[in-house]
Amino acid sequence: MIKVFISLVKDSLDRITHGSKKYHLWMALLTFIMLFGMYCYSIQIREGLSVTGMTDRVSWGLYISNFTFLVGIAAAAVMLVMPTYVLKDIDFKQAVLIGEGIAVAALCMCLAFVVADMGGPAVLWHMIPVIGVFNFPNSMLTWDVLALNGYLFINISIPFYILFRHYQGKEAKKNVYLPGAIISVLWAVSIHLVTAFLYQGLQAKPFWNNALLGPRFLASAFAAGPALIILVLAFIRSHTLFVIPDKTIKKIALVVTIAAQINLIMLVSELFKEFYAPTHHSESAYYLFFGLHGKNALMPWIWTAITLNVTATIMLTFHKLRNNFKVLYISCFMLFIAIWIEKGFGLIIPGFIPGPWGKIAEYSPTWIEIGVTLGIWAMGALIFTMLARTAIAIELGKIRYKKK
């Protein structure tokens, strides 16, 4: 068993470190961006969070925005897991490993963003139960820690089991991975819902404190996540021997379409509530969409997001357009960007503006903050590339135990 594992690690390392020139260039680029991000982070560690654009008025920014968005991406892996394992849909089998790889990478990025946002990363052990104090169940943040780490564990162990069996040339046993798959389905819904509750539960922030936030998180996640998976699959299809049938991509596209439509309906409902009979609590929404007292830093962003979102959803809705892969890829990309804006700083920053006493202080990230963010995204891409490369090699039978 251990022998097989060591051999697997050796083979996968071999696989990761060897490849075409393009592959090496890609990995070098990611490494360079990561190093740049680490340099920016080292400045942040030395000087404190004052090197970011955050202030006492807007105390969460780019980091938490990206964290929120990426939780959604991680949750979306379930959209592939569910039909494959539970509904016995063979089509998705190849795609699901890729989906879970994206989930693992997204979760690593989530954790990195949270750590980057901490004032005292050195004392994070205070959160570890038994040696620290874990304020469970009162603090939603502790729920989120459990949800994210649990989900990470599940998403590592299931694909690992399957690949480990395939590596030895054996079939993965259904009665071993099926219970795990079912748990992961439920868990995926919970991670995004719990993350929404993190914001939803704050009576201090009327912009977040609304019952639709959780469901909207889910809808937007199940649009953006599979949209990303489609783009990744398209790339893998054209650059490797890994066979992904058209049928699979079309099915995922259907999932994206329905989620995007539901998301749009919820957006309309939200806008109606905020602007038909505006109250004191609609001010954040006013700031986001129209600006307040001449301050409108977020306006160009949110209108870009809405335009992309609506256009992409319309394009996806027509079967003819959606079944044209070029159009599909473009609309998936548009949707991904739109939801990144919408669930990122379109959600987090207006929560703080205006402040508790009506003060409007705007936020814009500094270059150091952007550098760290890029570094973490590069880290995610690197993790995914390594996982996907190993998984594809095993699935294609290129690496096998005791086969040279």
Place this chain on the structure above:
Amino acid sequence: MSKNKNKWFSLNLNSDTVQQKSSCGCGKTSGGCGSHTPEPQDMTDEAFAEAAINASIGEERVKDGFEQVFDVKMDRRTAFKKLTASLLIGAGAVSTSCSVVAGDESKEKAQIEWEEQFKGNYKLMSNKEKSATVDRLVRSYQLRTGKNINMSSQNAKDDVLFGYAFNISKCQGYMDCVSACVEENNQDRDSQMQYIRIHEMKDGEGLNFNEADDNYYHEVPAEGHFYMGTQCYHCDNPPCVEVCPVQATWREDDGLVVIDYDWCIGCRYCMAACPYDGRRFNWSTPEVPEEEVNKDQHYLGNRMRKKGVMEKCTFCVQRSRAGENPACVEACPTGARIFGNLLDPKSTIRWVLENKKVFRLKEDLGTEPKFWYFMD
């Protein structure tokens, strides 16, 4: 410090003193006077000796002993300066030699740092552990700066519940409370951190916070305006306490909502949860000029903070638990601020609550603030 009445605003229109960051207690702006050396332990002995000689005798060093002392042209002022400097160096040398071996001190420092790094949450400490950490912090400050501080770990007293009332009719917006608060609580001077915000509101518009200005720089009271202060309300049902993932903030038995700065991980979730803008974050290492440090401290109150942790108003726990009024109450020239024990029927705060039409802000959120407003 009293003549140099500090106002922690960006513009210092009325102040006649220019704030000099590099100015030092002895009046010199350059050279060594002992109290000016930023971190003497970072200097090697040779470098220190070099600097000391430069400071005390400067260019005269090439002359021999007799000439150095007698054959020097200097006015009385420089003579005094040099004399003081030499005395300080002498005192430093004596204290260094008396401390047996410097190695022991650095060992002790490392030991303290180690124990402080891995201590538990103050909320869960026994009284013995509380005083142990306070002793360590006092000793560590002594080792770092050579100065002594007083730090208390006094617990909440029985039958005490602190409450606060603010008279809107009386406040004139002088902001003496803000200055007193900053001086009392050792807040970071660089970022001009303030726990109290005074909102200037227009007469005839009611309590309209949206139109209010909490950052005014003009003569007060301004015509046609009234003033209202906000700070941490020490809610009886504080949302900030609920959300903290590590219980680094909690409500004490006397109603004070406090933070263990050493336990805080700096996630700022409490800041997002506070509906009253009551919390502040140390975005960089907070700095207070050594001579302005308030040395009467409490573990949960005004002791020195570090970067990346939350802090907030504690109703001056170091004062209130010692039976005094918070600094803002004492500093207010108009008597707009009233503080006291809500459980004492004879206290002023009780009289106000019973005889005035009091109200609280954002009561609909269910936070139960212990901070009331009233008008004459």
